[in-house]
Amino acid sequence: MSSFLLRRALPTSARAFSTSAPRSSFAKMTIIGRLADTPELQATSSGQEILRYVVGTNSGPRDNQKTNWFRITGFLPEGPQRDFISSLDKGTLVYVEGDASMSQYTDADNKPRSSLNIVQKSFEVLSPKKQQ
Template identity: 70%
Template sequence: MSAFLLRRALPVSARAFSTSSRASTFAKITLVGRLGDSPEVVPTSTGSEILRYNVATNSGPRDNQKTNWFRVTSFTPEGPQRDFIAGLEKGTLVYVEGSAEMNQYTDSEGKPRTALSIVQQRLDVLARKPKE
């Protein structure tokens, strides 16, 4: 087949982007790491409850490994799913997907700080806590 016929066979209107003017932006983060402690149920000022937990990830060679800590909040409603998450033990290997947002605040010493807030959208348990 000639190059001319091959070019005509490709769809002309196929595009890999959106031309919509209503496109919203967001930040998404994926973590694979171990729970730094068991998740805890925390009451909010509005009377509802949320789950909070930390996930630790490691990078670098074994002799010079760096650990990064991420604070995660879950708005999972009361029920079996929230009870399951709250029952996970420190050291459990988890996969977390969530939305990420940078927040600025002033610490107790009056210094400006920035923190990454992650709101859980999905959590999967990859491996239970290793036996000691």
């Protein structure tokens, strides 16, 4: 048996691949889907404007597809990028990359709920709205 195969077959102990201090954990998501509606600018309590929009993705076979909706927030400064994104039409195919976090809350019926929050870091238009 070659030494390469012998090394692969023998159990090895766990080893560290980094000598730097551990960083806090984080989650990133990449979503490719269609805008559920035109993105909206909303003012926060501090007066800062944020961009909010929803991206829908489909999964499963054509006759039994399930749609997942992702709510995304963009903290973009006033300028051409924010103006461009806020002018996109419902149905535009987009690529979004962002930081994800979960939050827990109680709804109006006093039931516990979870929400996935995504903060946009990268955005690209892949194709315009589907033609009817």
